Amino acid sequence: MPKQKTHKGTVKRVRVTGSGKLMREQANNQHKFEHKSSRRKRRLDQDQVISPADTKNLKKLLGL
Template sequence: MPKNKTHSGAKKRFKVTGSGKIMREQSNNQHLFEGKSSRRKRRLDVDQQLSKADSKTAKKLLGI
């Protein structure tokens, strides 16, 4: 059998913590910062944990 390949899109979007949680970036945090408050920008900077349902799919794509 050939080796499994990691999904390129998934490896760019998700990272796995030491305890096995899958983390993702917040949306709305790429551009147009002038119209966003400092508080909102700070909140958007924190990574979010992927939901349990999506984690299962993401782990499959990452080959975990």
């Protein structure tokens, strides 16, 4: 049986913490900052934990 390949698009978007949680970047944090408040920009800068419902499928894509 062939080896399962890692999904490279997922690798670029998701990171695994030391405790095994999956983290992702918050959306809406790339451009058009002049229209966003400082408070909103700070909030968007934080990484988000991926929901448990999605974790199982993403771990499979990452080969974990």
